[in-house]
Amino acid sequence: MIRKAVERLRRPGVQSRLKELTADVNARLPSLIPPKEERPEAVHDAMAYALLAPGKRLRPVLTLSVAEMFGEVTPQALDMSCAIEMVHACSLILDDMPMMDDAALRRGRKTTHLIYGEDVAILASFGLLNRAFGLVAERAQELTLSRYTSEDLIHLLTEAVGSRGLVGGQALDLEAQKGEAGRAEIDLDRLEFIHSHKTGALFTAAAELGAMAVDARRRDLGSVTRFAKNLGLAFQIADDLLDVLASSEETGKDSHQDEGKTTFVKLLGVEGAQTLCSELLDFAMESLSPFGRRADSLREIAEIVRTYGRLPGGKT
Numbered sequence: 323m324i325r326k327a328v329e330r331l332r333r334p335g336v337q338s339r340l341k342e343l344t345a346d347v348n349a350r351l352p353s354l355i356p357p358k359e360e361r362p363e364a365v366h367d368a369m370a371y372a373l374l375a376p377g378k379r380l381r382p383v384l385t386l387s388v389a390e391m392f393g394e395v396t397p398q399a400l401d402m403s404c405a406i407e408m409v410h411a412c413s414l415i416l417d418d419m420p421m422m423d424d425a426a427l428r429r430g431r432k433t434t435h436l437i438y439g440e441d442v443a444i445l446a447s448f449g450l451l452n453r454a455f456g457l458v459a460e461r462a463q464e465l466t467l468s469r470y471t472s473e474d475l476i477h478l479l480t481e482a483v484g485s486r487g488l489v490g491g492q493a494l495d496l497e498a499q500k501g502e503a504g505r506a507e508i509d510l511d512r513l514e515f516i517h518s519h520k521t522g523a524l525f526t527a528a529a530e531l532g533a534m535a536v537d538a539r540r541r542d543l544g545s546v547t548r549f550a551k552n553l554g555l556a557f558q559i560a561d562d563l564l565d566v567l568a569s570s571e572e573t574g575k576d577s578h579q580d581e582g583k584t585t586f587v588k589l590l591g592v593e594g595a596q597t598l599c600s601e602l603l604d605f606a607m608e609s610l611s612p613f614g615r616r617a618d619s620l621r622e623i624a625e626i627v628r629t630y631g632r633l634p635g636g637k638t
């Protein structure tokens with residue numbers, strides 16, 4: 323079944339559709355944040371610097387591919403996908419800061435705090451986060467949905483970001499790093515918890531938001547959630563693999579950043595991590611079976627993640 327899916331993906335149409343969706347996101351993002359000339363100029367400039375840097379746009383394209391599977395890419399779905407990218411950019415600014423990962427390179431450029439200072443970088447990250455929530459609230463109110471309220475959409479994002487989502491995963495990740503220097507050994511269960519929150523939660527919210535924005539049936543939403551959870555965890559494992567296997571020229575960010583951390587690669591070895599990544603993607607693909615050919619863009623996203631984890635050069 324999986325082989326058949328992969329053969330279908332070789333059709334040129336699917337890949338070019340993902341490229342079109344990526345282009346739609348890139349074209350829309352600049353108009354959704356305040357202009358750099360508006361006060362406070364430094365914060366707005368830093369927001370644009372972090373958000374418009376050349377990222378892969380995987381999460382917003384996931385939102386749009388799900389929306390398209392159940393309906394179409396509406397202007398509301400497009401803006402909500404951009405809101406997801408804003409949350410992601412916010413998390414990257416914070417993650418790169420000295421008190422967290424202390425990274426110098428992101429998306430092939432100096433990290434935001436190195437250009438603008440830590441004070442402005444923090445404010446820019448909150449500026450992006452706030453704009454993301456505002457945008458989802460504005461667009462959700464324009465929708466007439468039979469299955470979801472606008473509050474459901476906003477609530478989805480708040481849960482994904484909060485202490486039961488990204489914030490929680492990051493907190494436990496930092497705690498684990500401190501523990502390694504002194505005590506706590508971290509096992510696979512705890513690592514899965516950390517990454518399914520730190521990384522998986524935003525993938526899941528991205529996909530669910532796409533489904534809810536076009537009023538997908540609740541039963542179908544469940545399949546989308548299963549797909550995105552497995553995809554998000556697989557993506558984090560692929561990211562761990564790249565940290566070991568690829569150079570910073572290839573990834574556009576610092577390599578060997580995870581040296582002091584427990585990662586899937588450290589616990590399972592390169593081959594073990596590759597196998598787990600691939601198995602999770604197979605599970606993800608299985609959740610798409612009710613949707614037939616309509617899910618081809620999602621299958622392609624999963625294949626991109628599979629390739630990303632295998633080859634050095636998952637460049638942004």
Ligand code: GRG
Nearest residue numbers: 377378413414416417488489492520521561638
């Ligand atoms: C308040 C939003 C918020 C977050 C605070 C800092 C933090 C909590 C969480 C960190 C989340 C994080 C940065 C996880 C790493 C996920 C990851 C693998 C990022 C790389 O994603 P890519 O490769 O990046 O998609 P590009 O640059 O292509 O967008």
